[in-house]
Amino acid sequence: MKKICNQCQSEMIEDCKVESFGGVTISKKGKGVIFNTEYATVKAAVCPSCGCIVLYTDKYVGFTKSLS
């Protein structure tokens, strides 16, 4: 599924690498259980028309199990 820019509806350039000296990770702790924490590598999509940047991950399954 292609990503479309929210600002100008252009097709975004996906799979851009996100770099940080501290390392960027997104995590979601399981319900009170530290060992269930899900980690995912952060990627970015950049709009070539307006410069808008969206961060996303391919490993989102573990984040959708519970909405609470």
Ligand SMILES: [Zn+2]
């Ligand atoms: Zn745009």
